[in-house]
Amino acid sequence: MNQYLKSLWLTETVRLIEKDGARFDDDEANRQARSIKGDISARIIKRADILSEQHGLKKSQQEWLHSAKLSFFILFIIALFTGAGLAFSALANNPVNLYWALLCLLGFHFVTLCLWLISCIFLPNESGSFFIHLWLWLAKKIAKKSTASQVLPAFITVFNKQLRWLIGLIVNLLWSVILFSALIVLVALLSTKNYSFEWQTTLLSADAVITITHFLGELPTMLGFSLPDNDTIRASEQAMVNGEIRSAWAVWLLGIFIVYGVAIRLILFIFCGMKWRFGCQNISLSIQYPQYQLLINELDIAPIKYIVDQDGSSDTLLCDQNKQIVKTSANTALVAIDIEPNWSPPNHINFLGFLNSNEQRKAVLDFLQQHPANKLLIAIDTDRSPDRGIINLIQLLAVKAADCRIWFINQGRQLNNWQESLSKLKIVLADTSWLLDEGDNAKRN
Template sequence: MNQYLKSLWLTETVRLIEHNNGRFRDDEANRQARALNAPLDERIIMRAEIISEQHELTRAQAHWLNSVKLSMIILLIVAVFTGSGLALGALAYNPVNLYWALLCLLGVHLVTLCLWILSSVFLPNESGSLFIHLWLWLAKKLSQKTTTTQILPAFITLFSRQIRWLVGLIVNVLWTVILCAALIVLVGLLSTKNYSFEWQTTLLSAESVITLTRLLGELPAALGFSLPDTEMIRASEQAITNGEIRSAWAVWLLGIFIVYGVAVRAILCIFCWVKWRISCNSISLNLQYPEYQMLSHDLEPTSIKSVIDAQADWQVSRSKAAALFRSGGKNMLVAIDIETHWQSPENIDFIGFVNNHKQRETVLDLLQQQPAEKLLIAIDSDRTPDRGMIHLIQTLASKSSQTKVWFINQGRQWNNWQENLASLNIEQANSRWLLEGKHDA
């Protein structure tokens, strides 16, 4: 599965979680998505990717995929042993009853093939098989509780009718492995042991058996497999030891098994794989969902004008904000939870105070539009370094190439701030750090 489909899958997972449990705290995700110059669906996908990283949905998806791969490997191993068992069962007795051997080799294959075709035609959204239920059960067991319950429903919702081709691919791959394993064992047994062949019937006449035998063998014969003549078929009502007759029956048995068994499943594998790949190219987000309709307003791109207009709320002039954009805003100063009468140093691009939610959003929108080369965060160390402030510092730091903290005083929480800065791996500086950066530039 390519990365784009994984992203769509995560987006649908986020939608289902929010549908059931309410919106995530998505201010930062929305901000980054708004800054993306792309259509709405790509902004929604980017938002979902950010939320998925924050809440470990990406990790859950990767773990689920790994569990699916591991369970598929287990099923393939089981398929090899199943195919070997079919071949051993078909040739368990000597002489070999030809039609009983065919029933052992192809009976379950033909029944499951008919069921899969019928379910794909009449129940395209629910097509499956015992293998698929076993596969999903194994995947859930192997993933344990490290994934989220919405991962699988999101996959089903996203791919909808296209799932039948994935189901068909998996089912036919497993049956191809089963039949190939059986074929290898059959060839090995027929090559290393002497088998005699016969046909027996109570209800059918000899002529009916002859007609059926020739009818089944016509297509394999057209592909180069031998077809016993009428006298040979009639003579085989009882097992005979003639080497030529035994060889002809062995090739007839292999031809029917290959043509009606292995070849059918292999062709269906290729067909389902092609249909699955084509259908994957048509997968897209359904923007008609109410959750996506609500996001369309939240993810509307932020214009420079709206950012500049917002500066007035926290005492930055329009001309200064515009100048920051024109100059690139290389070195900037921001004040967190400081009284607004505090005077910032001169000759420094001060982008404002962050004392409430609206100011926080405006500053972060500005930095999202124009990340800083150097960002100095002014802090009053009388304030407690609570989780909200620490998270804000981390978010601000992600918007600049270099970030340092400036304590404007040595207040009551000085020691606590020192411990928190050490854990954040952020250094201290004063306003001269920004001036030096400008001078160097």
């Protein structure tokens, strides 16, 4: 499964979780999603990818994929032993009853094939196969209990129209393994032991047996397998010890098993695999769900309003509800967190504004998302304590600049706490000279 399909799967997982419960805290995810190029579907997928990383949904998806692969490997091993068991049961007696051997080898195969075809036609999205139920049961047992419960329903929703081909791919692959395993054991037994063959019947005549034998062997004969003649068939009502007769019946048995067993399952496996692969290429995000409709306006790129300074020297940005003007021509910027509005920032500094309210913080974060600064200096009043909200805001600001540093505007009561908190964040201290150096160089250039 490619990364795009995994992202669609995670997007649907996020939608189901938000549908059943409360909506995620998605301000930062929406902000990052709005910054990417592409249509609304790409932004919704980007938002879900960010939320999945934050809330462990991506890990849940990986655990599901791991458990699915491990459970399939277990089924693969079971299929190998099942095929060997079919071969041993078919040749359990010597002489071998030909039609009883065919029933052992192909009987359950044909029954399950008919059931799969019926379910594929009339119940295309239902997993009616025993293998599928066993696979899902094993996957749930292997997956951790902490895995999000919406992961599997989200997968079914995303791949709804392609489920019949996925089910067919898995079922026919496992049956191909069973029949290939049986074929290998059959060839090994027939090559290393002497078997005599006979047919026995109470209701059918010898002529009826001849007709059935020719009917079953007609297609294998076209592919190069030999067919016993009528005299040999009549004589085989009792086991014959003639080597040529035994060889003819062994080749007939193998031919029927290969054509009506192995070849059918292999062809169906390849067909379902191609339908699944090409079908997945046409899967896209369906935005008709109400949860996606609500995101359309939120993830739409908001127009940035520019005005011109009175001297016409540079563009400026009207960025928040207080209509503070922010210069955007420089690659350096200063912001102030929880500082009184009467504080005056130094002159000749590209001051983005005070981050004292949610509206101000959102405006500056949105702006930095679209216009990352090379250098970002964060002014801090150390009389205020470094609570979790401020620390989270600093972390958000730090990722939106190539280099971010902290400026303590005073030596306040909480200075030691701030120094301890910043040591954990690994953000160094600086003052406005750090910004002015680059600004002066820009002026000289």
